[in-house]
Amino acid sequence: MSLNYVKFSPGFEAFMPKEYRDMVEHGPFGKKTTVSQMGSFKEILEEHPMCAGCAMTLFIRLAIVAFPNPEDTITVGTAGCGRLAISQAAIPFVYGNYGDQNGVASGLSRGLRIRFGDQPKDVVVMAGDGGTADIGFQQVLHSWFRKERFTTIMLDNEVYGNTGGQESGMTTRGAVLKMAPLGKKFEKMDMVAMAKIAGCAYVATVVPNNPRRVESCIKKAVLIAREVGPTYIQAYTSCNIEYAIPTDQVMADAKTVEDDRYKFAEYVSDEAKEYLTARYGYKEFVQKPAAAIGKA
Numbered sequence: 001m002s003l004n005y006v007k008f009s010p011g012f013e014a015f016m017p018k019e020y021r022d023m024v025e026h027g028p029f030g031k032k033t034t035v036s037q038m039g040s041f042k043e044i045l046e047e048h049p050m051c052a053g054c055a056m057t058l059f060i061r062l063a064i065v066a067f068p069n070p071e072d073t074i075t076v077g078t079a080g081c082g083r084l085a086i087s088q089a090a091i092p093f094v095y096g097n098y099g100d101q102n103g104v105a106s107g108l109s110r111g112l113r114i115r116f117g118d119q120p121k122d123v124v125v126m127a128g129d130g131g132t133a134d135i136g137f138q139q140v141l142h143s144w145f146r147k148e149r150f151t152t153i154m155l156d157n158e159v160y161g162n163t164g165g166q167e168s169g170m171t172t173r174g175a176v177l178k179m180a181p182l183g184k185k186f187e188k189m190d191m192v193a194m195a196k197i198a199g200c201a202y203v204a205t206v207v208p209n210n211p212r213r214v215e216s217c218i219k220k221a222v223l224i225a226r227e228v229g230p231t232y233i234q235a236y237t238s239c240n241i242e243y244a245i246p247t248d249q250v251m252a253d254a255k256t257v258e259d260d261r262y263k264f265a266e267y268v269s270d271e272a273k274e275y276l277t278a279r280y281g282y283k284e285f286v287q288k289p290a291a292a293i294g295k296a
């Protein structure tokens, strides 16, 4: 994982498949690409077997475009719909048993630090709500308590999508699903509050219909995890199949849910604010002088 792994071995260029050559020549490796440039470069994730209209796929696509150094990034996933797309991306993907993604990422992140020292190698976990808040809950929480420096992204479609519609801890109370026909009896888990209590340095909730916002959250989360501490993003990524959302209504649903109960919120610890400002030139956390605040 470095720029070298996407370069051609001398003499092999002419024999490589066109897709591969396009990736080397027009991909985002070693360049600064943004979501607003999508369509003008070859993306790391282009083809996938997810359902048509799946919001999770859009979110994963945006997240991968937003990685600050894709050539130095490893994704970690687990059973669930998301891994079907993430595993098609042209960056390394580690897949373990269902729910062990944060344990795997802990070891990977530590090992990469020993092997590569100060050279940043980013580890990003992307897993469903079942994998994160139910089956992997203990490993997720303990990785945060141990202050493991990697990013955890929950692809929250509020259901076990890949296995046909069981309720998860993140399903909202009362929701009726194919395999929860009487309606869920308990509240949606507050993983955002738990992430803060467990010591995450950055926590955000986001929906995929604002690409620039997704990009901003992902970049901050990955950069902060390099040196400050664990970071957590919870993304509403509806399952149009299990919630019977018509494909042309998926983005409208995301907007409605965002306005109603999934508002954008961002928590950045003071240490993380100072780090982003000093190390990466972020201006948004710089205190404005009192006079300037008065004029605004």
Ligand SMILES: Cc1ncc(C[n+]2csc(CCOP(=O)(O)OP(=O)(O)O)c2C)c(N)n1
Residues within 6 Å of the ligand: 079, 080, 081, 082, 097, 098, 127, 128, 129, 130, 131, 132, 155, 157, 159, 160, 161, 162, 163, 168
């Ligand atoms: C140890 C183990 N138990 C159960 C399964 C079956 N399984 C595969 S995906 C899945 C549910 C995935 O739900 P979620 O994590 O919410 O992801 P989604 O598919 O909704 O994106 C289950 C139970 C498995 N693969 N491994």
Ligand code: SF4
Residues within 6 Å of the ligand: 050, 051, 053, 054, 055, 056, 057, 081, 157, 161, 162, 238, 239, 240, 241, 242
């Ligand atoms: S089952 Fe749901 S979450 Fe899974 S790919 Fe289809 S729409 Fe997406």
